[in-house]
Amino acid sequence: MGSVLAASSPSPPPPPSAAGSASPGVTMPPGFGMPPVPPAAPPTGSGAGKEQRAESLLPNPGAFDECHRKCKEVFPMQMEGVRLVVNKGLSNHFQVNHSLLLSTTGDSSYRFGATFVGSKQTGPAEFFPVMVGDMDNSGSLNSQIIHQISSRIRSKVAFQTQQQKFVNWQGDAEFRGEDFTAMVTFGNPDVLAGSGIIITHYLQSITPSLALGGELVYHRRPGEEGSVLSLVGRYTASDFIATLTLGSAGAHASYYHKANEQLQVGVEFEASSRMQDSSASFGYQLDVPKANLQFKGSVDSNWVVGATLEKKLLPLPLSLVLCAFLNHQKNKFQCGFGITIG
């Protein structure tokens, strides 16, 4: 089952957001990132004395969306109500999951998801094509197909519906060069209405630890069109990663630090010119493998304090998740727990 699990999305996708129209800058639903790729690590010292071949020793910088990912993974995910997830692997290629969510605030839902992994192997834990889909009890569908077309080109097609209406349909192609990555995404192209979003990403390794790049979003609707440009810089060291995104839509800076085997820390700062506000958050992740425990905590500048505790209940293939979030400013409290089987 390892191949299926490694190639599929890291966690079941959260319920689709209520927003109907795609806004500029949004590329794909959260949790639907590309399967993990080998991390961009600086070469260990084999570059010394080989300046004439320095360019070919620059590592591929990875996907554009992965820049802030490591920092975001440290933060706990808010959850409420009771959740039961049952994962069942039917074969080496096929995995199925059922998820039942009883919610205290919204509607309860049952979701069925299936993951299919093909047999074309490109890396140690990567198999293509990958097809992931899930369906809600109200009929909302989330699906994506990821395929490696050639050794350097990977493409993805994703669809998302809210009950019977399609809210998101996009296709993208990513080219991984020796030391750069370029990606083009077509979001919600609608030939009849003459609307759509085109996003291009480019990320280039300048030195083994520094990667610079940019994102250009062009959106068009009948009557208006516009574009947003943002620049990205990422510096990777042996135990920290600092990333900065600057653009006309706002700024996003994140810092990820791995203190030791057990403790990881992340600091994030976001400013949005459209909504005219900014927020800073601090999060940490504590792993205690001996106790099969993982604890994530976060503090926010919006006076939100939250924590998640995840514990594997060996010898059963059970995992228990407890979560609580407290918003001091609005005096709101949310708690939830979940069980994952399999």
Added chain:
Amino acid sequence: MDLIRKHCAHMGSVLALSSNPGHQNWPFSKDPLPSRWDAHPAHWDRPPRWERRDGRLPNPGSFHSLHRSCKDVFPHQIEGVKMIINKTLSSFFKVSHTLHLSAVSPSYYRFHVEHLQSDDYSKDKDAPALIGEMDSSGSLNAHALLHLTERVRARTVFQSQQSQFVTWQFETEYRGSDFTAAVTVANPDILRESVILVAHFLQSVSSGLVLGGELVYHRGRAEEGGILTLAGQYSRPNWVATLNAGKGGAHASYYHRANKQIQVGVEFEASTRTQETTTSFGYQMELPEANMVFRGMINSRCIIGGVLEKRLTPLPATLIMGAFVNHRGDKLQVGLGVNVG
């Protein structure tokens, strides 16, 4: 009539308080399982010290605890996150801090203190004690249980909601050899000329059968009245059946201990005032090897609930997780709790 309802509701909450607040932890107390568990379950936790079981009929206990063995099987509704820290300062003095973070009601911190007047307090819920509880909003809950003589007990209860007193009652109970008689004066108010007087009487008729009654007299400025309720309880070693019937309604409960691990309770309540009836089914499952107790219940109001308590050895902590679903109203309540000490 509302005063009666409030009085009866408060009597219930008074009981919940005066019974050992750590009662939920009872299966995990440091004492081994009591050797009396095979005895009549109605009396197994509460025999008075002077009771003589030499062929004479046992004392039937107090009127409030008639339905207690069935009610203990049902899970308590929990909501939000609750942290309780119990600290025993000496064999007479216990203190507990409670912090409750809730999504639907205001969060609070509560301080609870117990002073016991005898140090062999194990599971006897009516041992003499002074109990006080204060909320972060200023609400006070105070009980005093005293043994005036060997057979006469007195209990005083004061409850205030922030600064206003809602309950002040005084109860005197006489425990004879095979009967119990109690008189309670609740909320006597000279200025408003209102009072509620309750008289209880329970008599052991045979070794398993207890019969009795309750007479409630309430008087307000504009009205006065009395309600008579008859009560009967039949207990065998493995089950207890209780019935209260009167003009105000009926309350029947059946408790059954299937084996060492499973206890089952069925309850039926009917009220003539609100014109509705409720039937509930509850069960309790104990797994001492796994240090776990699970209580589940289902209701005729389409409410399903379950609460799991797990002792996290070797830490002196207990983790409580529970959820209640109201299918008719489509509402869910989730709760987590940690009891330390």
